[in-house]
Amino acid sequence: MLQNFDKISFWLGFLAASLFWWIVIRLWRQFPQVKEQLKNRFTNLRARQVAGIDGALRREVLKRAQRNHLASPLFSLDEILVVPRLLAPPPQVDPDNPDPFGSFRPPIIPNLPYVPQFSAQYDGDSLSLVRTIRSGVDLAIIGHPGAGKTTALAYLATLFARKDESLSSIAQHFPIYLHINDIEDATDSNQDAVDILTKALSWHTSASNRPQLSGFIRKTIAAKKAILLLDGLDEIPFDAYQQAVGFLTRLIKTQPKLRIVTTAAIDRAEGLFDLGIEPLPIAGWNRSDITSFTKRWGKLWNTHIAPQTAANNVDSIDDLLIGTWQAAEGDFYTPVELTCRLWGVYSGDLLGMRGVDAISAYFSRLESKGINLQTLASLADRLISMKQSYTTYIEAEKDFSTSGTSYNNFIDERTHKGETQAPMIQIPLETLGLDKKLRIATDEEKSIDKLVEMGILREHPHDRLSFSSPVLWGYAGSLSNYTYDLSSKSPEDDPWSAETEFFHYLMSSTPAEWLKPYLAEDKAPFYWRTTQVALWMRDLTPSSANRSFIMRHLLALTQLESLPYPTRLGLLGAAAMSNDPAQILLMKQLASSPSVPLKQIATLCTGILREPKSITELTTAGTDEQELVRFAACFAIAALETPEAQATLESTINQGDEHMRLAVAEAVALRPPWGHKLLREAAASADILTRRAAIYGLMQIKAPWVAEVVEKIATEDGQFVVRNLAGSALELLQRARNKSRVVLGPPTETPWLITYAAKNGHGIPRNESPIPLLLKVANSGNPDQQIAAVQLLARCQDESAANGIRTALAAADLDLRVAAYHALWFANLTRKNSEQ
Known part of the structure; x- marks a missing residue:
């Protein structure tokens, strides 16, 4: 048997087999590492693919956002943006931790949601839009037409598209940036809501990115890394609005972690609050915003537009001259009106001073x-x-x-010199299956x-x-x-x-035949219709019969002492901003009224008119026997910002009574830079009351340097009472820095209410309504508890809660009445079929 045995072949086979199994064993031991490497390579490949589609889609969002504003034919959004802010709700009152500093403003110059332009003239409390979004709030930006809601959304879309560091932890969120009219199947309850969003977004997406769009959107939403920026809810009729809310309801039900920012009208946001979407008004532009916008427009025009028109012998325009003219004029315009106005001024086709004249010039340009x-x-x-x-x-x-x-079309239809146009053969679009833009366009x-x-x-x-x-x-x-x-x-x-x-x-x-019955049906306590048409008066000539009728109707209402103070302030504030020189004389007459609220309102309206000669009347108001009138005078004088006004306030903070010093300190805190300089000087004064007032004023300024100044006072001041006050201020600043919530939470999660219930032997079961307890507190609690209870009742979406707020609206305490006004406005705005 061994005759054919070949030793060489045997040993070669043995060595080959051994080598084979040695290699197999070595590979088997390294298989997990190879497997992990392959897995990592696959993961990295997928990550690069996702990053590619993510970057491409963000660039498309950025491109749309940058041109989604009125002046887009001239400038990008970045070039002319006034960073939007939100009108802050009233300060949240915590009865267990009262604010040792407080503010004079809420009862004197409350934020007016119906007239945010007036609040802006006194730099009313506002919130950073970015910080509000960062805090986790889903938001509906509400406001009047032309107030800048679409621009605010475009600004957010720009930040998210760039993954801007100001967004902090949410910078990686992908912006699903749409208009409500982009969504075709909003009423189709059988279709998945995310598929509907994807279908709408695909129209804005390049063809090369569409195949990956659906998977990308679903993975982004599932990873809690998406935010829906939905514009246009304020631009659609009521039935379409209800359909849009229905779509959002279905979307949130299936995707509860999807962040949402949308828009809504100033008088229509019902149904959104039920979805966890907080309505907040967009803040009006103050004088600083207007000045900045005017300067940038002029600089951009002379840099980019004027050189293009030089061939037509159009010289560049002195932007400093126009900026000075705009500031000195002091008239009031919405952002869209101011945009058209500056466009008309620099184009040379503005024919009037009213906002409607600016819009008219814009349309005349179209006709040309x-x-x-x-x-x-x-x-x-x-x-x-x-x-x-x-x-x-x-x-x-x-x-x-x-x-x-x-x-x-001068590009498509012009005949170049030396060229002849050959006849073109037009083939029906349907035959080619091409887009209409690829064929010859009709007129x-x-x-x-x-x-x-x-x-x-x-x-x-x-x-x-x-x-x-x-x-x-x-x-x-x-x-x-x-x-x-x-x-x-x-x-x-x-x-x-x-x-x-x-x-x-x-x-x-x-002539407005409809105006008389329209105003006759207006309802207390807000008289929204009257406020609305009062804001429209800026587009009426002084001799207009419509203006005369509105003013008679408005003045009759403001004489009613039963009317809430914020309503009366809003009505006369809207009239004061009607760009009518006669308003100065009217406010002077009202300032002599026996009604304290009317005197107070007339003083504030005089301040926003910024007539330098009115310093005499305002100084007289500063010596009125009624304290609230004197406080209002401090804010009004500060609004003038003239050297004489500044000298008057400097004298008062150094020599006035204690309350007047505090009022002046808060008033000048709203007027940088000279007001901040005055407070720094007051903090170093030899007078102890002046230093105390300075601390109070510094606490109204939201700037990093304030903490440094207050800390220095807390450690170096020679008086214990001043050091103690500064120490309390530092503690309050630290609490405010750590506070993330910008809106109230549900009553069942409110610490002070839980404590109140426990002291009275009750709890707040999560499955029971807190309204009976809140009504009890609103009726019998201490002043801070009553205000806090009214603020929570506004968020209960119930008629009994609204009735409790109406009761508080007639209370004796002014602070409670002002809180009840805002609470009832919020309840009416967000509740379905609500009645004033």
Whole structure:
């Protein structure tokens, strides 16, 4: 058997087998490492893919956000942005930890949600938009048309697209940036809400990124790294608004961790609070904001626009001169009006001083581009009459085709010198299956495209078109040739910003037959309709019959002592901002009224009018026998910001009685830089009362350097009482720094209420309503407890809670009445079918 045995072959086979099994064993031992390496390579590959789609989508969001503002044909959003802020709710009262410093402002100059422009003139308390979002609050930014809500969302979209470090822990969130008109299937309850969002977003996404979009959005939401920025809830009729809220309800039910920021009208946010979305008004622009915006516009115009027009012999304009003129004039405009106004000034086509004149100049510029304004007006009026928030491209083409408009596109239609135009063969679009933009555009299409390019119209999926702003929409509608009786039309009870703006601009050009019955149906305690039309008076001429009627109606209301002080302040504040020189004389007359609230309001309104000669009347008000009038005078004098006013306040903080020194300290704290300099000097005064007042004023300033100044006083002042006060101030500053909540939580999680219930032998079961307990506290608690209870009742969404707030509105205590006013406003805004 061994005759054929080959030793060499045997040993070679043995060595080969041994080597084979040695290699196998070695590989087997390293298999986990190889497996881990392969896994890591796969994970890294997926991460690079996700990073690629994430970066591409963020760039697309950034591009849209930067052009989503009125002046986008000229400048990017970054170049002219006034950083938006939110009007702060009243300070949260904690009865167990009362504020040792407090503030004179809440009972004197309460933040007015219906008239935030007035609050801005006294630098009313405001919140950082970014900090509010960072705190975890889902938000509805509310405000008047043209106040800057869309710009605020574009600002947030820009920050999220760039992963801005100011966003801190939420910088990695992906912004799902949409307009409500982008969402086609909002009423389809059978379709997944995330799929609906993805479908809407895909229209804004490049074709190369669409295949990955659905998976990316779902993974981002599942990882709690997404935020929905939804614009336009204030721009749609009531039925469409309810459908939008229904869609958000379904979305939140399936994706409760999705962060949401949206917009809403100043008088319509019902249903959002039930979804955990907090409505907060956008703050008005103060004088510093207006000055900054004006300066930047002038610099940008002369840098980028004027050189382009040099060929037309248009010299650059002195932006310093225009800035000085704008500051000296002191008239009041919304952000959209101020934008149109500056555009008109620098273009040389502004023909009047009213806000409506600025809007008119903007539309005249469209006409010079070949747009038929009458056709645009008919389109706007048709949408308003039919209560539609959008039209289609085909319907818009039909509107323009009936106008006989010819529009010249200077790029597409010009004939170059030395060139002849060969006839073009036009093939039906359907035959080629191509986008309409690849063929020769008709005159109608060119008009629509120009309106989109200029920012009048906004494009949406499925050939939808909508007006980009209710202000532009309403003004365009007011230009229409009406074929119906205007006396039968009036703003509807169902609020809709496009319709109200239509009547706003209609009132500026025609007799308003609807005005008398409209105001006759106004309701206490807010008289919202009267406040609304009072704000519109800035677009009426001094001799207008509409203005005269509104003023008579408004003055009759403000004489009612039963009317809440904030309502009266809002009504007269709106009148004072109507850009009528006669308001100075009116406020002077009201300042002599026997009514203390009227004297107080007239003093504050005189302050925002910034007439230097009024220092005499305001100084007299500073010696009034009523303390509240004297306090109001301090704020009004500070608002003048003249050398004489500054000298008056410096004298008072050094020589006045203790309460007047405190009031002056708070008033000048709102007026940097000179006011802050005065407080620093007062902190080093030899007078102990002046140093105490300085600490009080410093506590009203939200700036890092305040803590350093207060700490120095706490350690170096020679008087124990001053050092003790400064120490309390430092402790309060530390608590405020660590405080993250910007809005009230639910009553069942409120420490002071839990403590109150325990002392009275009760608990607050989570499955029972806290309203009976809150009503008891609001009726029989101490002043701080009553205010705190009223603040919580506003968030209970119940008629019995609203009735309790109405009871507090008639209380003797002014602080409680002011708190009840804001609480009832919030309850009415957020509750369904609420009545004032």
